[in-house]
Amino acid sequence: MNFDKIIDRRGTHSVKWDSMNRLYGVSPDTGISMWVADMDFSSPDCVQAALAKMVEHGTYGYYGEDGSYRDAVCWWMANRHGWQVDPSHIFTTHGLVNGTALCLDAFTQPGDGVVLFTPIYHAFARVIGAAGRRVVECQMQNNDGRYALDFDAWDAQMDGSEKMLILCSPHNPGGRVWTQQELEGVAAFAKRHDLVLVSDEIHNDLVFGGHKHIPMAKILGCEDRQVMMTAASKTFNLAGAHTGNVIIADDALRARFAARMAGLGIGPNSFGLNMVEAAYSPEGAAWVDALVAYIDGNRAVFDAGVNAIPGLHSMALESTYLAWVDFAGTGMEREEFTRRVTETAQIAANYGPTFGKGGESFMRFNLGAPRSVIEDAVARLQNAFGDLQ
Secondary structure (H helix, E strand, O other), rough: OOOOOOOOOOOOOOHHHHHHHHOOOOOOOOOEEEEOOOOOOOOOOOHHHHHHHHHHOOOOOOOOOOOHHHHHHHHHHHHHHHOOHHHHEEEEOOOOHHHHHHHHHHOOOOOEEEEEEEEEHHHHHHHHHEEOOEEEEEEEEOOOHHHHHHHHHHHHOOOEEEEEEEEOOOOOOOOOOOHHHHHHHHHHHHOOOOOEEEEEEOOOEEEEEEEEOHHHHHHHOHHHHEEEEEEEEEHHHHHHHHEEEEEOOOHEEEEEEEEHHHHHOOOOOHHHHHHHHHHHOOHHHHHHHHHHHHHHHHHHHHHHHOOOOOOOOOOOOOOOOEEEEOOHHHHOOOOHHHHHHHOOOOEEEEHHHHOOOOOOOOEEEEEOOHHHHHHHHHHHHHHHHHHHH
16 A cells, blocks of 8 residues: 555556646656546555466356356445345446446437536546437536535526436535435436436545545435446556446336346456456455545645635635645636646646636646656645736
């Protein structure tokens, strides 16, 4: 669990590092990559051992008899989240962006509206648009640096053409852990407008002290329209394994989803399933506990340094390793503060507008890196905006 170790990912086909120069104009030799949501940490020893066992065996055929994998998923959800999952309700997809696309294909038609509470994870809008569906942006309230749900405004916005709601829980990029009352409000909203409710809970394990993630599946009143999406990818840094789970308790929805999976010929990735099964274990749980404590320390360092810069505000994270920084207080145009981050500080960070309405004055920074990297990033940002101090 040496999270302080620097791992050079350059030249390893890492999107995060090997694409940053092309996309942001930031050299991987002199800059810091803080955009793509994967971490610069090695996965836990239990995952490495599972891969080593596969390599030692030396055959890489089709994966079958996935009962132990399903049991591992059920064990994890029960022990970490108090959620009892029926193993027969689990579908394995090639990650959760793929899971989102499959939900769109199974439960909506071209031209249908799909509701997003913005700002929100940018891949949702990209996939919705590519599928020929229509993004319906419901902008959240930003109450003194904390997002809130505005159901009254959104009720008035609906016109009946909307067929699905995609919830991000915990929220990316704002880091909110939704409360029981808020989730009940989401369920009621979906029911009022007859929306299939897809809950992406990929960050469910990365929650900081004083907050507790509640699976949407535990909220009563929307069982007939509910689709859960979970994955080990963010928790254990397994994004490249492209393995996620779509979990559907409702018989009718599950049958529709199964039909699309079968029609598209989608099967599991043996490497991903072996890695996730190893991760969802007591050894993996101990590693996650240490990881969350370390990221919380990174968050404290980053927030203290960034919030000391006049005009900058980093939202208080309740979950995720993705800091959401508001530059509105600088009075600068977006092009100016973006230039200072990318060109002066030499940091590649996500541009706020890609997350939808409400993200215009923001940038997102990945804190899943050794502490020394976070300290370097803070120093660079303080220098880049030094004239404000």
